[in-house]
Amino acid sequence: MWSLTWGGGDRAVADGMADAARPVAPDAALPVAADALRPSAAEAHAAWAARVEADGKQVERVRESADPADFYAPVADRFRLDPHRTDDPTLEVLRSLARPGETWLDIGSGGGRFALPLALVAREVTCVEPSPAMVGVLEEGMRDHGIANIRIVPERWPLSEVNVAADVALLAHIGYDIAQIGPFLDAAEAAARRRCVAVMGEGAMTTVATLFWEPVHGEPRVALPALPELVTLLLARGRLPEIRLVDRTPPTFASMTELLAMARRQLWVRTGSKKDARLTELVEAHAEERDGQWALERAPTRIGIVSWEPDSAGRPAPRA
Template sequence: MDEQWRADLGRWGIPSEIAAKAPADPWGHSPARFAERTDRALAAPEGPTLARIAEALPPGGTVLDVGAGTGAASLPLAGKLGELIAVDTSAGMLAELTSRADELGVSARVIQGRWPDVAAETPVADVAISAHVVYNVPDLAAFLTELSGHARRRVVLELTERHPMSWLTPLWEHFHDLGRPERPTVHDVMAIAEALGHEVHHEQYLAPLPRFAELDDLAESACRRLCLGQDRAEEVIMAAVELDMWPLPRERWFTLWWESK
């Protein structure tokens, strides 16, 4: 099952002849954009994921946030947090998280590295959370096993129903005549977690906000993801409108959780 996950995820790779022409990293993420999402989450701290973390978190408890980014999934719990342990590969993301943790009076321990490579140097927490990360993880069973091993009470995952780049499928076909896979999905994540012996609970709901507020934002992101220069933005906008992609429908998100053994 884990091998099927790895194979399905591998099919999302960008062909080398397309990637070689990319003017910018098609897989890159902006700490500034992530920080904006965190600030929105701090302004309106609600939703199923936060609720599932909060109900398992004792007052002054600890949260391990793997793939923490700038802290959108964990910092809104500042009032209950004793310590936040944040793991991420990006120093820029962790810097944004630390800055906000300081403002909120949250004790934050940051560990730069990839999970589960840094699991041995990471403390155990009351609750372990990983939000919008699993579709970047080829060895999902090992990832979840170490995540569960670092949670005294509960593990919580947040993810989209399908691969987060699925929205680009019509544009890949339009600009590169390239089809995109339909798997893996959240149901594959649930199956792998259950195969590891966990009783997985889930809740599904619409994403709290649209992926993009403006067509220009869609075009900027699509150009980078499609390995096109930003000078192609108007073409992307025209294609998105012609393909009836705008406005993008809200994504369906899932919160998964299970109790630690």
């Protein structure tokens, strides 16, 4: 696991990373245009929104199938995970950040893949989750494992009427497609007393779309913002994040049928269409079966666990 911290005092720097940039000489010519390496908060927010909006327009342009009323209903069962598991590197980092007696707020908690194990450490976990299917999986997990210290708020973040507060606010794999990321993070920081923690992949967690979008739809996939963009955004907002990197195991599927269903979902392809025939051909050619599980990639990618102080005290102000 790699650890990288920005902030006053010592910096823990991952092996192989370059030294911090030296200050520019006073007489050096400064760019008059926006600096891509040091965007202002407004520039970073706008760039994030532009990427999300471009993705949305692309999906509407190429889609063959409509989204279900509950977008996560078809995949909710994939979020049934053992809260006592010890083979999840992301969870191990989150456990190390949790303190006994604290309260956590899990924004977009899904089926409780992190909320349930964190509830075994923290005093209470509040889960904000709008998907009825995901809430159902979470409630079943609570019953199956005898976990009672979870409060469920079945709404979308930011909350309009319910006031919540916790020592730590967790945003796990949420934000990739949130255009108004500024108010989203503002609300999370306002709710957190000690720490905000975000979990994000190096790229949006859509393996099939990344692999096969262009050969199926005939155009490159718009890349949603992810971990690198989040770090840039936080620095532009005046935050000093600590980043821990862990390997992500590629997702696996119990059958080729299940894998194809996920592929169609991520590419918005209709069963039986010409695009579906092309997608099926690609998936069958690239999928690998190992130990009874099917996958489309075996080389691990990385996930970042990013944490920062929500209080502005002692931090430089964001660049306007």
